[in-house]
Amino acid sequence: MAGLTTGLSAKVAAASLSAVALAGAAFAVPAQAATVTPQQAAGGAPQSQISNLQVTPEVASRTWFEKFGNDPRVLKLQASSPAMGGRQIPLAVIPAGEPNRPTIYLLNGAGSAEQNSDWLSMSDVVNFYADKKVNVVVPQAGAFSYYTDWNVSPESNYLRGPQKWETFLTKELPGPLEARLQANNKRAIAGMSMSATSSLLLAQHNPGFYDAVGSFAGCAQTAYPAQYEFLRLTVNRGGGQPEQMWGPMGSPTNRYNDAFLNAAKLRGTELYISSATGLASATDLPGYHMARGVDPLVAHIGSAQLIVEGGVIEAAVNNCTHNFKAKLDQLGIPADYNFRNAGTHSWPGWHQDLERSWATFWRAFYAK
Template identity: 55%
Template sequence: MHTLRSFGSSVAGIAIAAGVLSAPIASAVEPAEIQGDATPSTIREVNLTDPADAENINYAITTEGDKRVVDIAGLKDKDKWKGYAFGHKSKAGNHYGDHVKVMTATSAAMGGREVPLAVITPDGNFDKKRPTLYLLNGAGGAEQGMDWITATANSDVNPEQEGMQDMVDFYTSKDVNVVIPQAGAFSYYTDWVDTPNNGYLKGPQKWETFLTKELPSALESRIGGNGKRGIAGMSMSATSSLLLAEHNPGFYNAVGSFSGCAATSRPLPRLYTQLTVNRGGGSADQMWGAMGSEYNVFNDALVNANPNNLGKSETYVSVNSGLGGANDWGVPGSSTLLVEGGVIEAAMSSCTHDLKAKMDSQGMKADWNFRNTGTHSWPGWRNDIFSSWKTFERGFAKDAAEAPAAPAVEANELSVDAPQAEQDAQVKDALSAAEQSPDKDFVEGMGAEGTEAAGAPEAVGAAE
């Protein structure tokens, strides 16, 4: 483990040497100045019988008798999840079209942007009031075909390891509606200081405003929400899930964080953040301002992990060790997965141990899942869907979530003294190592959601 962590520090140093961190520094601002308009979203259900809705996917649809056949492999990455939603049949026999509704929601804070949503529901008609679970994608998200729907659609149903089964099959067996925002790649789902205009990040990024103020009331009234809600995410959005819950105490009955780094305002965690955002065309300074600034600290989920902010939510946190396990061998690209995914997950493991130390020191409880093996890849996250359910079920059994309260943020609060000093030393060592072996190609792998292929078939069919 120490070897992997040192390797992770070397990669961090290489990125710094390569100039990945160069960006203008934003001035200090108050959170209220950054958050956008909280106009309730307008919700619309997408229907393939409408030519306007079908135009982004109909190029890959053919009909055979009474069946619609969708060529998943022929779809653009950003449209693959729609192909599954409209034309996939799970191994358990469920037609996705009966249980996955494609919707859009407007965001006034983001200039009227229409955000696509995948909504998983047990019966498809929203006649019964249920809790709402918001499930966030990782860095590349649906825009890169790396979303929850696409990555879990072909999982085997394994009674002995229920967490590996098709996600839609699993959630439709529960009394919950699951909402997956299918946009927001590389955004960290927070409200940005500046408006980026490059790559995947173009236009206002006001995701916290959208997810906590604009979307919930409008959507939950449409799909039969009962006032109880949860939030979960993996990799990039593991940080986001903790953070949004901390910023809105009591708003979520339960929170799930899978393979993430809660800290964002210290040198090494800040580097992980920058590497992720940079892949999308933005910078951490555009997102939160200068490292260690008040707004950066406001968006540090480790600093904000205290009983007032997170104590009202049932919490599940998982991470793998970074050491290759049985599920990491024999998949396409496994050698890259074992190296790059191992380094990334080892770094996330260090971050997660910091979070546990902080929460333990304040008497805060959580369901911790430290796995002895596993890399930064989909097998562990698929398993988290099942492993975290008891936490969410316990949270949903509580009274309805409260209205958001003001978070307690101590700008000068040190999270955990020992890891702070250790990480500062690691960054210095990494800079020295980078001078001797700057390998930018390897650095590009940092921040990825793992390299395991989703295993999409060339075509799937479902009855209309």
């Protein structure tokens, strides 16, 4: 699913986060601790080389770097990907500030940092995690890639060269990066929209590697007709086709990358899963934004886009997510759910997820 990137969204993202209750999540039965090390997950794969970020003109122009380039709370690093021909991936890292702490891999949505629709540009992630004593790693690339390994590179727009994001994120990066951060062997992976799907898949493909997963408004189903076309809507924006990514609908690779079909592989992992109904909430209406200084014309145009486009996307996500809950319930796999009665496919809901998911991650890291 594509995250909405509008001028209005940026205004919303700049607003301070409201306090949210963590009740309920903290009382779920804890899962088993992850036991697989980065070296075991890598299985002999070549490793990333970690270095300080080379600030190219392209990097310097990104919103996230303009905001945090001189902020000492954010480490600006880069990591090579042997599987992607040595490509250098920018990393924004919020360090724990002390050794032997867990790591959260926080993935961006469809447009990622390439379209300035990333966590650092559009949310309060740095302030929120600054005092949590956990390492937070945000790869600042990967637009429209689903953070997966593609069968064929589209060689178009954002998707040029080998697209081997799962290999990078699960085999090449964790070992050297966590060693540099002096992290322990506890970790979580989370994402919103497009990468909410990816987070579930990477955990399923690497059992025992992640203690927790956060899926914020994503669709677990990918090997079904309507949901396969959802993939197309997203990867088309980057110049690709789902057939290039995972092969034809229902193919073995497509089914392997369907988190609904493979839900049983999440047993033992702490889960936080969210979606809204797609109905407009207070934060989607023009008056909310005009009260915060947004130009009335911008507020009305942005709200119309959120209510129509964002509403349709989130309604589809909501259907996927309730189907996924039914599957997990059938399997007896618990999760912390945040089903919002209103809200479109936009940043205010993901702001809430950023905060509420911390109870799930904390339990996975410290209650075992």
